[in-house]
Amino acid sequence: MGKAKIATTSLAGCFGCHMSLLDIDERILELIELVDFDKSPIDDIKTFSGRCLVGLVEGGCCNEENVEVLKSFREHCEILISFGDCAIMGGIPAMRNTIPLQECLDEAYINGPTVYNPSGEVPNDPEIPLLLNRVYPAHEVVRIDYHLPGCPPPADTIWEALVALLSNKPLDLPYELIKYD
Amino acid sequence: MSETFTFVIDDKEIEGCFGQTILEAAEEAGVYIPRLCHLKGLTPFGSCRVCTCMVNGRAMAACTQPAAPGMIVENASERVTEIRKSLVEMLFVEGNHFCMFCERSGDCELQGLAYRFGIAAPRYPYLFPERDLDASHDDIFIDRNRCVLCGRCVRASREKDGKHVFGFVGRGPAKRVQVNAEAALAETKVAVTDEAVAACPVGAILKKRTAYRVPVGERRYDHEPIGSDIEKRRTAAAE
C-alpha cells in the first residue's frame, strides 16, 4: 500500500497557517515518512494527481476562485480540515463583511489615503476572479470534517491532528491545543 | 436564612440554604455551572441562558432560580451541554468576534466557555452585523462588535458605581448597549476604575493602553478551563 496523500491550500488567508505547518520542525521528516504531498503550495503541485486522504484548507472564500478550489478539495479529499481562523470564521479578510463591496473596492483602489492609482479605476481584467458578496468560512461552502482553530493553529495542534487522522485514530485534541488566537 | 437543606445536582447531593440560587449553592459546593451574564455581587439577570439546567425535568436558568429542598438538577448531562454549546455558538455568530486580534483573547469568558465545551467552529452561519465602536473616551473604549448583551456593565454601573453609565436601547436583534449621553462615552461620568468597565466578560468594554500585557501562555484560560477554580474547591474539600 502506498503512502497516504495530503493536499493543502491557502484560500483567503495569509499563509501563516502553512508557516505553522512548517513549524512542526524536524517532525516534518516523520511526516514525509507517513505521507506524500499532492496539490499544495509546499511542493508547488498545482493540480490534484488523484484522491487524497487529507486536505488542509487555510483561509475562507472571498472570491469565486476560492470556491472553485475548495470545491475541488472536497471532491478529492476523504477528510477535509479547516485550519486556522480564516477558514473557520473568515478571519481578517471577513472584516469587510460589514461593508458594502463597492465601498471596499473604492477604498482599496480609489479613495484610500495611501492609494496611488493614476487610472482612478478599479481593476477589472476578465481574468480576475469575481469577488463574493462577502467572505465565507469554508464550512459554509462545503462540508468540513474537522476544524483546527487558531491564528495560526499551533504546530503541535496540526501535528497531533495529522498523526491521529493518519493512524486512523479519533481526533481528540487536549484543552490547550484548541485556541482561537 | 442560614437554614440549610439538600438537593441533587448530577446525582451528587449538595447543600443549599434558603435565599440562594441554584448557581450560588452549586458554586459553594464546588460544582461549576457555566455562566456568562452572571457576575457575583450583581443582581441576577438570566439573559445569556448559558447556565440553563434541567430542574426537575424543566429547563431553568440556574442564576435566577432559587435552590429548593429536594430539587433534582441536571447540569453536566449531554442534553444540557448541547443547549449551552448551542447558545455559546449563537453568541459567536451574532456578533463580530475576531478573537485573533482581540485584546481580551485568553481572558475572555465567552471564549473560555467555547474552549471548555471544545467548540472548534459554530454550527450556525455567521451573521456579520454592522456594529459600531466608541473610542471617544480617553481611557476606555466600547467595541460593540463583541458585545454579548449580558448587561453586566449596565448593572455594575448602576449597582456598584452608582452612575447609570450604560443602558439597553432597542429591542430584538436591534437591542444594544447605549451610554447615558447624547452621543458618546466621553460625555458620561464613566471612569477607568469603574466596576462597570471591569465587569465586561468579553472584549466589548476595554481599557486603553493596557493591551497584550499578559503573554500568551500565561493568560486566564490558556491552561485551565473556565470554572476550574470553582471545581478545585470540591476536589480540595474531598481531600
Add this chain to the structure above:
Amino acid sequence: MSQDHELERSVRAICQAHDRDAGRLLDIVRQVQVREGQVSGAALDLIAEELGQQRVEVEGVVSFYAFFSEEPQGRIVIRLCGDVIDRMQGAERVGKVLEDELGIRFGETTEDGLISLEWTACIGMSDQAPAALVGNVIVTQLATDAARDLVRELRKHGDPQRLVRTFGDGNNAHERVRAMVVNNIRQAGPVILAEMEKGSAIRKSVALSPAEVVRAVKTARLRGRGGAGFPTGMKWQFTRTAEGDTRYIICNADEGEPGTFKDRVILTERPHLLFEGMTIAGYAIGAEKGILYLRAEYAYLRSMLEEVLDTRREKGLLGAHICGKEGFAFDIRIQLGAGAYICGEETALISSAEGLRGDPKNRPPFPAQKGYKGCPSSVNNVETLCCVARIMDNGAGWFAQLGSECSSGTKLFSVSGDCRSPGIYELPFGTTLGELLELVGAGDAVGVQVGGPSGKMVGPADFDREFCFDDLATGGSIMVFGPERDLLEVASGFMDFFIDESCGYCTPCRVGNVLLKERLDKVRAGLADASDLDYLERLGETVRTASRCGLGQTSPNPILSTLENFRPLYEARLKSPDESLLATFDIQGALEESRGITGRDSLHFRREDGRQNSQEKGATA
C-alpha cells in the same frame, strides 16, 4: 432658541400633569410623541430630568416601543398592517400604492412633514383586512384605489377621522368611537356575547365572601382564555394570600397574537361585562385598583371605555362602597400600550405598565407574589374576566356544565383568512376544528393556524380534534389557509413577526429566531438538503427549551409545527445532497453584486445554468 424653549415648556408640562411619576413614563412619552412628532434627544433629557431618571433609561423605553420614535415623524403616521392575513388580502399592493402616492418608501416621511409610512404587526382587524392605522383611526378593507384616495384626502384636510365615512355596527358607531370597524359577530354564545344587567354579577358577588367568590370560580373550573389555560381560581388564590398590603388586578387587553380580535369585539360591545368581571376579581383578591392594559392599536376605543368607567362610577359600580358593600372600594385606570407584542406576556405587561421597557421579568417571584410595583397582582385575559362576571351572575354550576369534560364554558374564536365568513364565533369547548371550519365556510382549507403564530399549523388530519385545554388549546386565533397558499411562506412571515417582536433579552430568542428564519428561507429558495430539516428541528427545540419567556418558547412553532404536519412541503424543495458545494451555499447569490459592479459574468460559475462550467475539467482530472 424659542423652539427649544417651547419644547421645554411642553415637555415639563406633560411630566407635571403626570405628577412627575416615572411609573407613568409610557403615557408621558406618548403625549410628547403626539405633540412633537418625535421624542428627540432634547426631550429625552428633559423627561429624565423631570422624572429624576437617567437619560439612557428613558431612551431605553422610547426605543423599545414601535409607536415611539426618536427621529422626527410626520404629523400623521400611516401604519399598514403587514400581518400574514393582510398580505394575503393584498396589503403589499396597497403598500405599493401608498408608497407611490406619497412619493416615499416605508420607514420614511413626506418632505412636507405631513405623513410617515410604516409597516406594523397585526392590528386586530384580520377579519376586515387589509387594514391600517392612520394616526389612531382604523381604516379597514383597504383596497388599492381606496389607498390612493386616502392619501389625497389626507393631503387635502389632514384629518384621519374624516376618512371614516360610514360607521360600523353596534358601538363602533358610538359617538366616542366613530369607527368604520365592524364587529363581525357570526355566532353569539351564552357566556360572553349574551346580554347582562349592569351590576347584577357584582351584587351577587359581594353577597358572598371573597373566599367564596374564589371558590365559585374554581367550581366553575374557569381557566385563562389567553391561551395558557392557567386555572383562574388558583391564580387568585395565590394573589389573595400573598404577602402585601396593596394588590392589583390587571386586565390584559394587549391582544397582539396575530389573527386574534376577540378582545376588540368584547371591548367594543361588552365593556360593562369586562369591568364587572374586573371589579369582582378585585373583590375576590382584595385589590382596590385595577388596570386595563389596552394595546395602542385599540386607542380608538379608549374614550368610549373611559365613558363606561365614568358611568359605572356614577352608578356606584366603581369607587367606594361598591353596590353598598362596606369596605369594598375599587377603581380602574386604563394604561395604553405603545406597540409591542411582548407586552401580552404578563410580566412584560407589568414592566410596561410600570413605565419600563417591556422586558419580561424573571420568575420567581411570580406576579401573584410580586407583580405590579412589587405588589401581589393577578393578570387576567379580557375574555376570562368576562367569564367571571357571567359565572357570578348565572352560577358556577351553570358555567361548569357548558363546554366539554376537561374545559368548561365557551370560547371566542377569531376567524380570518380563506373562509366565507370571517369574524367572531362563540362556541362551547369541545367543538371540533372541522365543525368550526364548516361554520365559517372553509371547506377547502388545507392548513389552519390554531392559536396564532405561537400556536400550531395543523392540516386536515387534525380537523377532527376538539378545542379544549387538553387537545387543541388556543387563545382563539384561527387563520385559515386555502389550497392556493404557500404554507412555508406563511411560516416565514410568522418568523419575521417573532424576530421583530422579540424583546432581545435572552440569547436563544434574540439570535435563534434569526437563524431559524435564515434556514427556513433557504429551504424555500431551494437552497437546502435533508440535513437542514434536522438543523431546523434541533435549533427550534433549543430555542423552545432555553428561552426565558413564552415568546421564545413558542416562536419556533411556525417551523416545528409545519415540519411535523406538512413535511412534504419542505421535502419537495430540498436539493439532493450529492453536490460538493453545500446546498445552503448560494454561489449565484454570492456573485450577484460583483456581476453588477464588474459588468461581467463569473469564470467558474456561469449564471445561465447556475452550475460551474469547470465541471468537465474536474471530471477529466
